[in-house]
């Protein structure tokens with residue numbers, strides 16, 4: 001009987017071993033402020049090594065300028081993101097949660113996310129009257145800029161190693177001035193495999209179908225073997 005149990009357990013083990021699933025998404029949660037006070041490496045720039053190989057893959061650059069002149073002042077600020085060494089980011093504005101990020105999207109080396117400009121001028125007047133009234137103007141531009149609204153969403157990206165591409169996302173909140181927060185990023189490390197915006201772990205693969213044993217050859221021989229073992233066990237038991 002012991003032999004039967006051993007053979008049966010081997011079959012069960014073989015059956016169960018056909019299911020397989022491996023995590024391949026690398027997720028990093030962050031709370032990095034883009035505000036000019038937490039810069040890394042050099043002024044107003046932030047770099048991210050999304051595949052943790054010691055080489056930066058993406059940089060964010062924030063610039064701001066504030067000038068005053070005799071009859072007014074202006075303020076300009078910009079936020080750019082760019083890919084290093086062949087890395088690219090998605091074109092356009094924020095992607096929504098669960099957006100499919102793969103080779104069907106448009107990718108570009110650099111995306112001008114936010115462009116803000118404000119100017120204010122004094123009236124130009126003399127004893128004969130005014131030739132210009134005082135005023136101000138504000139302009140919002142850039143792929144992620146939504147007027148005075150805060151933009152929140154996902155920036156897709158791709159890494160290219162010379163042969164294969166892998167996809168990932170940044171989760172960002174940006175205000176109209178170009179400051180904001182990098183909430184985190186994720187990379188699907190399996191090559192040429194889509195990732196969903198906001199996806200932080202791989203789907204668990206469905207177990208594969210059990211491997212079919214050829215009939216009648218191997219399967220019948222196996223049954224015959226088991227029956228033979230059982231019969232010999234009974235026979236030996238009766239002889240005792």
Ligand SMILES: [Ca+2]
Pocket residue numbers: 049050051052053054055056057
């Ligand atoms: Ca890297």
